[in-house]
Amino acid sequence: MVLALVAAGLGLLARRRTAYGMAGLAAFGLVGAAAALSRPDAGAAHVLPSLAGAAAGAYALSRLWRRATRSDEDEYVTASRAADRASYRAVEVQSRTPAQPAGEAGPAGSPVSPVSPVSPAKPAVMRAGTVSPGPVSPGPVSPAPAPSSAPFSARPAEPYAFDRRRLLNGVAAGVVVAGAGGLGGWLLSGRKNGELARRGVAKILPRAARPAAPIPAGADLRISGLTPFVTPNADFYRVDTALVVPTVDPARWTLKIHGLVDRPVELTFADLLKRPLTEADVTLTCVSNEVGGSYAGNARWLGARLADVLRDAGIRREADMLLSVSEDGWTCGTPVDVVMDGRDALLAVAMNGEVLPEEHGFPVRQVVPGLYGYVSATKWVTEIRVTRFDRDEAYWTPRGWAAKGPIKTQSRIDLPRGGDKVRAGRTTVAGVAWAQHRGIDAVEVRVDGAGWQQAKLADVTGPDTWRQWSAEVDLTPGRHTVSVRATDATGYTQTADEAPPAPDGATGYHSITVTAR
Missing domain, CATH: 2.60.40.650 (Immunoglobulin-like)
Known part of the structure; x- marks a missing residue:
């Protein structure tokens, strides 16, 4: 929304002078390039998207401006041609009507002295489509002047006018091209890289040190229309604040555990896979689920036990909250006592026998049985700060939701x-x-x-x-x-x-x- 408003402002500035709009686009491109270079892993190539975006904006602005001003040119040319046609008609009328000498007005049908046809002076353009003939003087007939060939910039000042349909067509075409380009870039880069990373993890994913018991045959009543006991990954509900699903490289992923601990820990993905992995069947539910709603799903998860990782860090007795942070900046507050009471609270890396899908938190997410997702199920988790509820708040708490969210029957x-x-x-x-x-x-x-x-x-x-x-x-x-x-x-x-x-x-x-x- 901010970019849309800024773009509209630059367009208004460009109406005064095109250079203002171009300068604004250049400034945005430089800001974007500076932001890209500020990242720790940035290289020269990271500035290219911002510069390309600024160049595309400048091209779009120039095209839209030409469409608008071309419409004004067309208006002027049309008015000039109308004036020329009116001039020819005036000549024709005057050539067919005898003129009377000044001060002589005989009755109809009385003889008059013949005179030569007259030539009207060039009509002056008052506004589009309106002409005012000049004074008529005797003399030989001269041909009407050719259509004006004066440059557009030399025309008399006129009200700004443009063809809205042509302009809107240009805007629509620009939106389609930009959308297709953005979608194509996202599909070709982020999703491709994420899928390649998931395939790589699938080759090294270890077996569970503590496998879950086989699902009993009677767990699914196999009634047509009844929700299956295990929810397929593709059908599992998704509720999060990510406008674009984060693409996280597991080779660069780390989990930082700090705060009220004796020994801060930073785990790599390889470190996590070296730990004994536990398999557990857990149903997740969103707090926003209405009675009878569909925001619930059951899956078999594979991951490292979160309680064991916290014990390695030496969690302090005064701590009562785990403030976990997602790759996209979302935060979640989980009660410490729930995680440490022996239940299968996991740092999950797989779901239903597959590497976590990107939309469900690849490479690592939290899964804590018994708590609504907004206080337990952080996707793309990168940080856990051990703290207290009276010191920190998670994303949804200041927005009116409870700090703790045990699931209701x-x-x-x-x-x-x-x-x-x-x-x-x-x-x-x-x-x-x-x-x-x-x-x-x-x-x-x-x-x-x-x-x-x-x-x-x-x-x-x-x-x-x-x-x-x-x-x-x-x-x-x-x-x-x-x-x-x-x-x-x-x-x-x-x-x-x-x-x-x-x-x-x-x-x-x-x-x-x-x-x-």
Whole structure:
């Protein structure tokens, strides 16, 4: 938005004098080049994108300016030609009408002395499309003057005018070219480099020192329309603040751990892979997820245990917060006691048997069971500052969200979907429920506010994942409301009280309305 406003300002300056606009573009190019050279790994080639951008801006400005001024030239030429045509018509009219001597006005039809045809003086251009003939004097007829050949800069001053359609066409073409160029550059450079790096990591990715137990056959009820137990990487939800997914070179990646520690640590990616890696099935959930929403997914993660890394650094007793920082500057505040209580909190490097996808945090991200993602799941993590909640704030806390975000017990109906038409009689209702690091012990459904009915639960690998469920209900013809609730392993049953996601997660029963026929 800032660049768009600056570009508009430069365009207005260029209307006064083109050099002003060009100077502004040159200044921006130099600022960009200076910023690029300020990076530690910068070389001479790093200034080229800024200089090329400034050159492209100058070219676009000159083209748009020529379009605007050409329209004004066309206006002047059109007016000149109109004046010339009017001059010819005046000559023709005067040559056909006898002139009367000065002071003599005979009656119609009376004889008059013949005179020679007259030649009008050159008409003066008053404004586009308007002429004022000069005085008529006797004399031989002279041909009308040729269209003006005076240079454009010598024309009389006229109101600024331009063809908006031509100008907008030029702007649109420039936007398309710039967008295509930017997209092409991003696809050809960043994504290609990132994919090559991921392939390189795939060749050296070690096996888990602590592999997860095999997923039981009964973990997936295999009902059509029901969310699968394992979410494919391509379907896993994504919520982050990155406008452009960071491309991080694992060969240059480091994780700095400092703050309230006895021994600050800086790990390279190779150092991390040398540590014993743990495999764990963990369901992640976003705090912005509405009741019944889709911002939840389950995957098998591989990574180093975060608690072990913190112990190596010598975390101090007064510390209660881990302020992790992403490659793009985003920050996250994680409670220390949660990470250190024995759960599988990981610095993950793989997801569902593959190297982490770029959009999910390659090369390294945090995964902490039992906490909403905004306080636990930092992608592209590069720094962890061991600190205290009364000293530091993470990205979302000053924006109105809670400093700590334990996941609330929730359940969701996946089928039938709200608004569906189903057959009257026996109908299958199914979905998923989650209460990470506590586990789900029971799920119940009800129809039209009647009594609660126990649902069948699928198997799970542990307390950190969601759990599939299904139930058979009887629906008579007509509209019905179906609701679901879950009870976790601590004995807590989710509340019916409805609350929005802010500040610490939505609550309430997920209900759908269907029509039975």
